Amino acid sequence: MARRVVWSPEALADLADIYHYIKLDNQDAAKNVADKLRNMAK
Numbered sequence: 001m002a003r004r005v006v007w008s009p010e011a012l013a014d015l016a017d018i019y020h021y022i023k024l025d026n027q028d029a030a031k032n033v034a035d036k037l038r039n040m041a042k
Contacts, residue, residue: 005041 007015015034023030 007041 019034
């Protein structure tokens with residue numbers, strides 16, 4: 001049986017911080033990293 005991941009507000013804030021930091025150099029890479037992190041948590 002699969003378990004559902006519930007993101008805490010802190011985890012979502014961390015993900016946003018990671019995205020924005022990477023986006024300073026490369027917007028496409030930032031989206032890819034954020035997408036991969038979300039998919040890994042599924």
